[in-house]
Amino acid sequence: MVIQAEATTPSAILDRASLLLDAFDGPGRLTLAQIVRRTGLPRSSAHRMLDRLVQLRWLRREGRDYELGIRLMELGSLAVHQDRLHRAAMPFLHELHRVTGFVVHLAVLDGPDVVYLDKVGGELSAVVPTRVGGRRPAACTAVGKAILAYSDERRIADALAGQAGARTRYSITTKAQLDTELDKVRAHGIAVEREESLPGFGCIAAPIGDLGEAAVAAVSVCGPVDRMLFDHRLSAPVRTTALNIWRHVDDGRVRVHPTLQQHPRPLGVGRSYADRRGPRTA
Template identity: 60%
Template sequence: MVPAVKDSPDTPPIAAIGRVSALLDAFDGGNRLTLAQIARRTGLPRSSTHRMLDQLVRLQWLLRSGHEYELGTKLIELGHRAVHQNRVYRAAAPFLWDLHRATGMVVHLAILDGADVVYLEKVGGRMGLSIPTQVGSRQPAHCTGVGKAILAYRPLGRLEDLEEAELTRKTNYSITDSAELRVALSEIRTRGVAFDREECAPGFGCVAAPVGPIDEPVAAVSVCGPVDRLPFDNRLAAPVRITALQIWRNLDDAAVGRSGPRQRARQRTVGTNAADHLPTCHKPAR
């Protein structure tokens, strides 16, 4: 049995879990941190921070090198399990490599979490190394193709919640005005795909499509690459939309299979009528 992370005798278990969560969240930049840096980022007392760090090192949730700490092997294992147990990932996995091979571009699968997107998968070979995304990382949803693809089909109330927060600027092309964002999302609903033209990372763009019901998408899939090599037209929109529809059908069929045969009307999905008739992808010129 894994020993609990110790705190003071008077600390309720939920409070202790909250402290550990805050401590782990401090490692958000990919760099090692010292005790002083962790205490400053979390606002926790230095003595209790040091005590929790020692416990987490023993549990292999953290690694210590000299006076610095970094995320440990146990978290790598848990993160890997979490992704591969995710039902959206399992439904999408058979189709992501096909989309990469058909387009020659980096493929992302992402879900919405609050105002951010979290990447569940990234397929891309050498080109993928130059795009600053990784499995498990976050980006502001309004700055990404996958994020905008999901936001465009979410209920209006969800968008209003997002607009109450400040829209982060990632590049000079990021949308930071709520009115401009609404116009962009309306255009996405009209054409069925979202474009990111250097809004998240300079020099790169994406073409993305939502996965799921038209009023409540569960994820989005995209192809990304150098913006000067991306045709922002049907050459990429078609295969991305078809892949999104394949993922949703696979996910939907798996859900039906788990619950047994039942009478139901298939929910209308983004691209249901159009994607079946879209032309085959042609690999973009290099």
């Protein structure tokens, strides 16, 4: 006869493992005592599972401290690399960065947040405090608004409900504000954000997907708000990039050559951010 204790069903174990790993979201290094406190798991059970996770290299142990391990780095990198949307988008993201000089993001919606799948940015990249795998409240970001404008009402409501306070004094906080903003996105096919997510920075985003159905992702250019051109000179290449990505991911057989030069007016955006700052002082 085999009687399984409730806590040892496969699902319960996986939930516990997930809880253990989630505990590292923030502090980075944790002792057993801290992990027990953060997860509420029994000490002996947590200890046994941590040991195994170290053996599997999902965690790493240094003295009394546990940290996220190299196998998670590998699996995470593989997840991004294998993502079909990301693979289709990559050459177009690099091209958009090359042509505009700004930091380019590819993002998807996940609950109330956007999660960045890629960030291409050269020197300016270090200045913009976003990272691949990082999240931001969707309603504060251009990529988030671009996706929400082509999402159902439930997801739009989720985005506001789950938002943990406004990011900056310009962030959208009410349903009325968000509805007005999403109407604008639908009218122009472009979402704009000025210091709503990060003080000093602005973004222009376009939705990716069959917009008659829903957006699956968005692409944006992002930079210092006083250097962004909030008109067609930036919005046109961003929109073209979104269309090219979707054409490419939708039908793997179509080999779209990644170029924005075909667009009639790439003017003004051909010089990079670095160029516009004047000569290098290196």
